[in-house]
Amino acid sequence: MNRIIERLGYVRTTGTIEVHGKDVYGENVELIQVRKQVGMVFQRPNPLPLSIRDNVLFGYRVHQPEGRKAPRNRRDDIVEDALRQVLLWDAVKDKLGRRATALSLEQQQKLCIARLLPVKPSVLLMDEPCSALDPAATSAVEELLWELRGRYSILIVTHNMAQARRASDECIFMLLGKVIEHSKTEEMFVTPTRKETADYIEGRYG
Amino acid sequence: MFEKTALNVRNQRTQNLVRTLFLLMTVLLILPVLVILGVLVAKGGSMLSWEFLFGEPTNGMTAGGIFPALIGTVWLVAVALLASVPLGIAAAIYLSEYAPDNAFTRVINLAIINLAGVPSIVHALFGVGAFVLFFNFGVSILAASLTLAIMTLPVVIVATRESLQAVPQAFREACWNMGATRWQTIWKVVLPNAVSGILTGVILEVSRTAGETAPIMFTGAAFFLPLLPQSVNDPTMAMSLHLYVISTQVPGIPEALPYGVALVLILMVLCMNSVSIAFRMYLRGRKKW
Numbered sequence: 001m002n003r004i005i006e007r008l009g010y011v012r013t014t015g016t017i018e019v020h021g022k023d024v025y026g027e028n029v030e031l032i033q034v035r036k037q038v039g040m041v042f043q044r045p046n047p048l049p050l051s052i053r054d055n056v057l058f059g060y061r062v063h064q065p066e067g068r069k070a071p072r073n074r075r076d077d078i079v080e081d082a083l084r085q086v087l088l089w090d091a092v093k094d095k096l097g098r099r100a101t102a103l104s105l106e107q108q109q110k111l112c113i114a115r116l117l118p119v120k121p122s123v124l125l126m127d128e129p130c131s132a133l134d135p136a137a138t139s140a141v142e143e144l145l146w147e148l149r150g151r152y153s154i155l156i157v158t159h160n161m162a163q164a165r166r167a168s169d170e171c172i173f174m175l176l177g178k179v180i181e182h183s184k185t186e187e188m189f190v191t192p193t194r195k196e197t198a199d200y201i202e203g204r205y206g
Numbered sequence: 207m208f209e210k211t212a213l214n215v216r217n218q219r220t221q222n223l224v225r226t227l228f229l230l231m232t233v234l235l236i237l238p239v240l241v242i243l244g245v246l247v248a249k250g251g252s253m254l255s256w257e258f259l260f261g262e263p264t265n266g267m268t269a270g271g272i273f274p275a276l277i278g279t280v281w282l283v284a285v286a287l288l289a290s291v292p293l294g295i296a297a298a299i300y301l302s303e304y305a306p307d308n309a310f311t312r313v314i315n316l317a318i319i320n321l322a323g324v325p326s327i328v329h330a331l332f333g334v335g336a337f338v339l340f341f342n343f344g345v346s347i348l349a350a351s352l353t354l355a356i357m358t359l360p361v362v363i364v365a366t367r368e369s370l371q372a373v374p375q376a377f378r379e380a381c382w383n384m385g386a387t388r389w390q391t392i393w394k395v396v397l398p399n400a401v402s403g404i405l406t407g408v409i410l411e412v413s414r415t416a417g418e419t420a421p422i423m424f425t426g427a428a429f430f431l432p433l434l435p436q437s438v439n440d441p442t443m444a445m446s447l448h449l450y451v452i453s454t455q456v457p458g459i460p461e462a463l464p465y466g467v468a469l470v471l472i473l474m475v476l477c478m479n480s481v482s483i484a485f486r487m488y489l490r491g492r493k494k495w
Contacts, residue, residue, distance in 0.1 A: 036385045058381070058384060
């Protein structure tokens, strides 16, 4: 959805992906702008080897016009706001200069979400954001999803049925690259309309 | 259950034997270094003095100092670095970060490997043909340094490329994902994490540049010059050539003199390298993953 997949030379994509009514593979689409609107969180937390503060400001600096540096207190506000949104501020506020890679995996993943926020994206993509985390960290990240709900459209990919049920309003069930069923989460898990969906929810294959 | 079998004992014995053997090989490796340094200090140590370092040679090179050669080597190394480091790093960045994996890239890589395999005397003749004659730089520091630069380019390119590739791909993806261009990614994340490896390449290059004799013999270095070089267009004396000539061509040289010159050359390389080694250690300490 933000075309990061293009880095892999071997993938073939067909069809269209529309974000805000515009095809991201269409003409006159600046890739950089797509990636600014659509932030992505990966399976494994991938903080940059910089300080916590610089991680949060990285995207902001990338999209800032050359030579127009925001004053320091403005940048402090950005860092604090982003870290508060991901419920990380209280844990790291005294060590913003420390390296981000020394944080726990849960905190790293939250930081990876936080660093998307300063450029004001509208969509957050999460590709199994909890698969590298333990249950406690998973529930912390899920809690965060509910926290961010309403401010951003969040798309989360998961193979964990329980998580899909817990952490979403709407569900799309996909099988072998095709959409099988799309409905409200509570409906899908209680009254699935397609046999494939029902079988998968019940764990007959997986 | 859990008792040792005969097979376990035998395997363990082989394992111990192999480990001891390899340890011995490793120790053997440092022996030549220690012997060379020991002999140089023992035989040439007495030559070291301020007059030796900063004086002019006298009595048909058999006495006096080596200052003109010393300063000449500094010139040669400095100009060679100025030419090869930016070029080598730029090429390595292109090859590692931008170049697609196609026939053209493979040909370039092959060329780099071949360049590293060319004997230094061939580089010397190339230098004469290209820089001294064709570009008409004459026998000068410029011609000699460019010859040295071409000879050591593969070292810089390979070291830089390796250290760039050692930076985890996840960092690049994280950057691209936030909308950073390739250059922003390279400048802000990849290069800062690769600097220490690049410096290793530069260290290797300094040592080689300072020590090579053949490439500078015909292109820019002379055995004796009455004046110090004033610009890159002048020829110069150099430590390595000086050592070569006094050891083989000049009769009546005091025995300690060549050892003294060799010792100074090694100390010089060590001094130049210690700057970048210190810098590298500082950077390693700051490494953030």
